[in-house]
Amino acid sequence: MTPVAMNLTLHVWRQASGGSAGTFVRYEATGVSPDMSFLEMLDVVNEGLIQQGGQPIAFDHDCREGICGSCGMMINGVAHGPAQGTATCQLHMRSFRDGDTIYVEPWRARAFPIVKDLVVDRSALDRIIAAGGFVGVSTGSAPDGNAILIPKADADLAMDAAQCIGCGACVAACPNASAMLFTAAKAGHLGMLPQGQPERMRRTLGMVEQMDAEGFGGCTWHGECQKACPKEISIDWIARLHRDYIGASIARREDAAVDLSI
Amino acid sequence: MELNAHIPAGPLAEKWDRHRFEMKLVNPANKRRHSIIVVGSGLAGGAAAATLGELGYNVSCFCFQDSPRRAHSIAAQGGINAAKNYQNDGDSIWRLFYDTIKGGDFRSREANVYRLAQISVNIIDQCVAQGVPFAREYGGLLANRSFGGAQVSRTFYARGQTGQQLLLGCYQALERQVAAGTVRMHPRTEMLDLVVVDGVARGIVTRDLVSGRIESHVADAVILGTGGYANVFYLSTNAKGSNVTATYRAYKRGAAFANPCFTQIHPTCIPVAGDYQSKLTLMSESLRNDGRVWVPKAKGDRRPPHEIPESERDYYLERKYPSFGNLSPRDIASRAAKEVCDEGRGVGPGGLGVYLDFSDSIERLGEQKVRERYGNLFQMYQRITDDNPYRTPMRIFPAVHYTMGGLWVDYNLMTTIPGLYVVGEANFSDHGANRLGASALMQGLADGYFIVPATIGDYLATAKLERLGPDHPAFRSAETEVTDKAKRLLDLRGPRTVDSFHRELGKLMWENCGMARSAAGLRANLQLIPELRQEFWRKVNVPGHGEELNQALEKAGRVADFLEFAELLCLDALHREESCGGHFRVEHQTPDGEAMRHDDQFCYVAAWEYQGADRPPVLHQEALVFENVHLSTRSYK
Numbered sequence: 058m059t060p061v062a063m064n065l066t067l068h069v070w071r072q073a074s075g076g077s078a079g080t081f082v083r084y085e086a087t088g089v090s091p092d093m094s095f096l097e098m099l100d101v102v103n104e105g106l107i108q109q110g111g112q113p114i115a116f117d118h119d120c121r122e123g124i125c126g127s128c129g130m131m132i133n134g135v136a137h138g139p140a141q142g143t144a145t146c147q148l149h150m151r152s153f154r155d156g157d158t159i160y161v162e163p164w165r166a167r168a169f170p171i172v173k174d175l176v177v178d179r180s181a182l183d184r185i186i187a188a189g190g191f192v193g194v195s196t197g198s199a200p201d202g203n204a205i206l207i208p209k210a211d212a213d214l215a216m217d218a219a220q221c222i223g224c225g226a227c228v229a230a231c232p233n234a235s236a237m238l239f240t241a242a243k244a245g246h247l248g249m250l251p252q253g254q255p256e257r258m259r260r261t262l263g264m265v266e267q268m269d270a271e272g273f274g275g276c277t278w279h280g281e282c283q284k285a286c287p288k289e290i291s292i293d294w295i296a297r298l299h300r301d302y303i304g305a306s307i308a309r310r311e312d313a314a315v316d317l318s319i
Numbered sequence: 320m321e322l323n324a325h326i327p328a329g330p331l332a333e334k335w336d337r338h339r340f341e342m343k344l345v346n347p348a349n350k351r352r353h354s355i356i357v358v359g360s361g362l363a364g365g366a367a368a369a370t371l372g373e374l375g376y377n378v379s380c381f382c383f384q385d386s387p388r389r390a391h392s393i394a395a396q397g398g399i400n401a402a403k404n405y406q407n408d409g410d411s412i413w414r415l416f417y418d419t420i421k422g423g424d425f426r427s428r429e430a431n432v433y434r435l436a437q438i439s440v441n442i443i444d445q446c447v448a449q450g451v452p453f454a455r456e457y458g459g460l461l462a463n464r465s466f467g468g469a470q471v472s473r474t475f476y477a478r479g480q481t482g483q484q485l486l487l488g489c490y491q492a493l494e495r496q497v498a499a500g501t502v503r504m505h506p507r508t509e510m511l512d513l514v515v516v517d518g519v520a521r522g523i524v525t526r527d528l529v530s531g532r533i534e535s536h537v538a539d540a541v542i543l544g545t546g547g548y549a550n551v552f553y554l555s556t557n558a559k560g561s562n563v564t565a566t567y568r569a570y571k572r573g574a575a576f577a578n579p580c581f582t583q584i585h586p587t588c589i590p591v592a593g594d595y596q597s598k599l600t601l602m603s604e605s606l607r608n609d610g611r612v613w614v615p616k617a618k619g620d621r622r623p624p625h626e627i628p629e630s631e632r633d634y635y636l637e638r639k640y641p642s643f644g645n646l647s648p649r650d651i652a653s654r655a656a657k658e659v660c661d662e663g664r665g666v667g668p669g670g671l672g673v674y675l676d677f678s679d680s681i682e683r684l685g686e687q688k689v690r691e692r693y694g695n696l697f698q699m700y701q702r703i704t705d706d707n708p709y710r711t712p713m714r715i716f717p718a719v720h721y722t723m724g725g726l727w728v729d730y731n732l733m734t735t736i737p738g739l740y741v742v743g744e745a746n747f748s749d750h751g752a753n754r755l756g757a758s759a760l761m762q763g764l765a766d767g768y769f770i771v772p773a774t775i776g777d778y779l780a781t782a783k784l785e786r787l788g789p790d791h792p793a794f795r796s797a798e799t800e801v802t803d804k805a806k807r808l809l810d811l812r813g814p815r816t817v818d819s820f821h822r823e824l825g826k827l828m829w830e831n832c833g834m835a836r837s838a839a840g841l842r843a844n845l846q847l848i849p850e851l852r853q854e855f856w857r858k859v860n861v862p863g864h865g866e867e868l869n870q871a872l873e874k875a876g877r878v879a880d881f882l883e884f885a886e887l888l889c890l891d892a893l894h895r896e897e898s899c900g901g902h903f904r905v906e907h908q909t910p911d912g913e914a915m916r917h918d919d920q921f922c923y924v925a926a927w928e929y930q931g932a933d934r935p936p937v938l939h940q941e942a943l944v945f946e947n948v949h950l951s952t953r954s955y956k
Contacts, residue, residue, distance in 0.1 A: 107871065112862055115868055117385060119559055121597060125394065140702075147702050151705060173868040176868065180385070183506075186490070187495070191449070192449050195373040196769070201444055202403070203403075206458070206459030206460065209455045209457050216452040216454075219452050223389075246450070253450050
């Protein structure tokens with residue numbers, strides 16, 4: 058059975074570079090198969106653009122299996138488009154109907170400056186990890202893997218948070234452009250495990266302060282982030298981060314007297 | 320060129336320990352005076368960069384993605400092997416070593432593989448300490464599952480996202496070093512050439528993918544962890560950006576390229592749906608723990624799967640290989656799928672597919688248990704195909720997945736260019752002619768965390784390196800070459816897109832150098848590929864200019880290298896007149912269609928040395944000596 062091809066109208070954000078002005082440009086995407094991924098649809102549009110002497114639309118992508126976190130765009134105002142729990146590369150055109158008009162924009166957040174078209178700079182997320190999103194253990198010093206028992210439920214919960222692909226959809230979806238879900242997922246993953254305990258407070262403070270320094274907004278509990286998250290990470294992790302942050306802030310005040318530099 | 324593998328003397332089990340003692344060390348105070356370039360931030364490159372940073376070296380790490388966390392290791396699904404024997408099912412370092420040698424069809428080095436098996440146990444410890452959330456039993460211990468080519472359960476996993484979790488652990492260790500100031504990260508930066516001065520590797524030339532700036536970076540040693548070249552087939556399970564450029568450039572600068580024809584075709588991928596297809600998606604081998612592979616017994620049986628009664632189904636892997644069954648190694652399972660499809664018994668559009676059926680497992684374990692084990696994979700399958708695998712069997716077909724070949728390295732992971740090291744999939748070292756499942760992550764991390772940080776010290780402690788800067792003529796001339804090449808591409812403005820050439824190359828490779836290779840097909844490719852390359856350099860259209868983010872230009876450079884490299888791959892495949900592992904020459908098979916090796920003629924590593932654009936490369940042979948295992952015909956029956 059051959060799937061019925063669709064014709065779509067796209068309005069895609071085009072911006073030559075970070076410093077220049079951007080605008081929506083209209084393209085007709087014809088003969089789109091419902092089995093195509095959204096990015097494959099853009100590939101076809103780009104092939105056409107190149108052949109007509111135009112400039113292809115720039116967008117980040119790599120694994121195209123929804124795990125590397127490279128891709129991401131606002132599709133009709135929704136981060137990663139209409140399908141729940143799906144990154145843009147795994148969004149298939151069967152989510153759309155023949156004749157649809159689709160608006161495609163980059164992630165919009167002060168902390169994610171636009172590089173070109175749909176490509177943004179998400180290096181702020183790397184700097185949040187560098188500010189404490191790790192276990193401070195150097196290669197070679199680890200005890201046997203089974204030396205510390207971890208209840209299955211804790212390991213499973215940690216894994217729920219650890220699934221974050223760092224795509225930035227949570228930031229793009231948030232009216233405040235907050236990176237709380239990203240930060241909370243990493244702090245929560247490590248905070249669930251015994252290996253993450255020694256640095257738990259230090260990690261929380263470091264990551265949250267870096268998040269603020271990068272210009273991300275605060276969390277006011279809209280819940281848009283968990284709806285946009287391709288891995289469906291729960292905002293419960295944000296509640297946990299709040300709790301750790303309050304605890305860590307108090308501990309820091311108490312410890313200030315003994316000069317524990319956190 | 321002389322190939323000396325530098326395998327330490329002594330009994331197999333003592334080689335690595337003895338070698339570690341005998342290697343020279345770099346004084347801790349001197350380490351920061353040594354600069355090391357690491358290209359690639361996946362499990363191998365990222366682990367090397369992080370560990371070298373921890374040791375105090377001055378490290379620069381480069382990746383073309385926007386963040387080191389996006390390297391393609393992230394997509395590995397099923398797991399990582401380690402000879403922990405936590406299951407008490409008879410595993411040991413020796414057994415993992417033996418399984419890997421046998422799985423590789425006796426085309427890898429004993430000493431390297433034994434060291435890999437030894438280190439496997441340390442890797443798990445390291446990852447657990449980093450907070451990698453491996454699957455656990457209710458008692459709190461680490462859980463295991465089985466993978467192809469093994470009869471023990473030694474695979475550690477984190478749902479179907481093991482590669483992601485291991486890479487995030489590695490990336491976090493790397494970011495910790497970035498914060499500590501020992502590693503400088505260069506994302507969105509692509510290596511376009513290697514610079515060799517006085518016969519030793521001294522740096523690289525890169526392009527900043529945002530500004531387009533061509534830059535030189537000088538160092539005391541260079542490590543490539545740039546992955547495999549499966550995208551020479553265009554359609555593969557690799558990420559779109561995965562490419563051969565870094566290793567191919569090193570080859571053109573004098574590093575030997577080993578066994579390029581050893582490519583792995585993975586049996587369980589989602590079949591191709593249309594011409595627009597941009598890549599293929601793997602369904603983890605772990606699914607073969609609980610899924611049964613079958614096709615109808617009758618040719619052209621077009622009934623839906625649930626209407627085909629048990630008696631009319633052929634569970635061909637269980638039938639042909641009763642002792643390993645659905646967990647036969649990848650090369651064997653892929654070829655078996657091709658065979659039944661060639662017989663006209665394939666299922667789905669074009670008859671290019673076989674069923675992977677979970678109904679027995681769902682009946683035995685319940686849907687919940689199956690969901691727990693493979694939920695995300697089932698979801699991914701459903702998202703792509705719009706079919707529910709809990710109800711109807713998955714449809715799968717083999718696809719190019721991994722490349723065992725790579726730059727030739729000695730026991731220290733150093734290439735034929737002193738000071739140039741290669742780690743992970745980018746080297747050829749441990750998997751022979753076929754890699755077993757859950758062994759890529761193991762090798763990448765072994766190389767990156769444990770091997771290269773030890774061996775590179777020996778080089779740095781003894782090498783006499785002249786101080787030089789990026790204005791050295793060798794750097795300047797490499798920069799000019801890189802700039803000129805980009806300019807040539809941009810000036811062509813021909814009628815064809817880069818992708819159209821890449822697709823055409825991929826078709827040639829899949830048809831004539833894929834699952835079954837013949838001398839005639841390979842000879843045809845050796846004529847067609849240069850023709851296609853010439854057409855590329857006449858007719859390609861690369862829009863835009865060089866001083867901007869230009870993804871078409873990035874692709875064009877990579878495809879230009881694939882168009883040269885493909886020829887080397889076919890040449891190697893033609894010269895290897897035997898079948899082994901993933902390299903199946905139709906002229907060399909047993910009466911029942913199994914691979915036939917010719918140990919008397921081909922028990923060697925084929926390392927190719929570049930001779931210039933107009934001359935064929937020269938073949939060097941490194942004989943493989945088996946002192947500890949008996950060279951036998953692989954049997955999984």
